[in-house]
Amino acid sequence: MKIKRGIEFKEGSFLENVNCYLQEAILKTNLDSRFPKQNIGERIMIPDRSVENKISLKMDDGSTRLLVGSRVQHNNNLGPYKGGIRFDVDADLQHTQALASNMTWKCALSEIPFGGAKGGLVVDPRILSESELERVSKGYIRAFADILGPDKDIPAPDMGTNAQVMAWMRSRYEDIYHGVISPGIVTGKPVGFGGSHGRTQATGFGVVFCAEELLGNLKNKTIVIQGFGNVGSHAALLAHRKGAKVISLIDPYLFGGGGALFNSKGLDVERIFKNPRDFQGNMAAEDAICIKCDILMPCAKESEINAGNMKKIQAKVIIEGANGPLTPPAHNYLLEKKVIIAPDIMANAGGVIVSYFEWLQNKQGEYWDESAIISRLERKMKRITKKTFLYAKKNEDMRLTAYSIAINAVAQAKNVIGAQ
């Protein structure tokens, strides 16, 4: 099957890749002819605001390191800006712009009243001590406090940050604003400090709910998961508990050896989840991603499946737990091979969906129990998956469909139409 594309699908930077998918959807939704002279296509592609700040970090040995942090506020047509903060060596401004744009589309597709944003700090958090991490987290919030706020722009965890980092950030923000209690300034906080049950598991569990909606019962389905961080580990656990056979887990940082664990009969995910560092890789990471399986869940980083390895991928279904794991040529090639691809802005929306539940609980001052949250998450994930799948019947491209639904919602919001 050959797919006719509206624009050329070539391998680019992460931002170019996101914009490539977006541009095709802008063309498909006929925005420019539906809203003449408003230049909506360009207006929804370019972020509202991109800020970079220098952040100095006092190291434990007394020396000072200068780091660059950024916050990109992409679009707030549907509500306050929302999106995580990534601490990673690659988290520069361009990267953060790509991720912020995807947050806009993720929130719109999920029908939650948020816009899209993202933060980045160019640093390897693994080399920082606990106290250095605390100082840099507080330094980040100090640098960006004036553009953030519980009804303005609400950060959350992403790669390299976690609930503890969110707790430091909330505390620092409240200090800056003279002790005004502001739990809703960040989501993904620890339970007991304004956090929500189920937030840590949310993205990984959401990936599994999405898979269930597309494939039905997961019992005995073979699954390969790339990345055993917060997303991949929780996806593996829930899939395993539902009777799926997780045959490979890939994470060179954790497992050593070749970087991947493999067992054709299914891995003991419960044990691996408890002590991942006790397990030694018995397969090369680049081979494991190509194993024949029912479902491949890339839950690591962007562009992991690209023109270089796309021809070796043997999965029938790909559920994107990570943001941007497939480059445009890989996406196109695999769709032509009839692989079902659940796009990131749909498949990994579970995190921001439970962030929304957390923000609501903070506003109400009333907290919900874990089972209520997980069942609301399940309903929402299955609804957005079903909606996208049904609309995609004609073009069989769920990514193009997901972007198109989201773009329509954002473009139709009142402050675009008629705004000058």
Ligand code: GLU
């Ligand atoms: N960092 C997560 C994402 O990429 C969650 C963002 C949030 O909860 O605001 O979707």
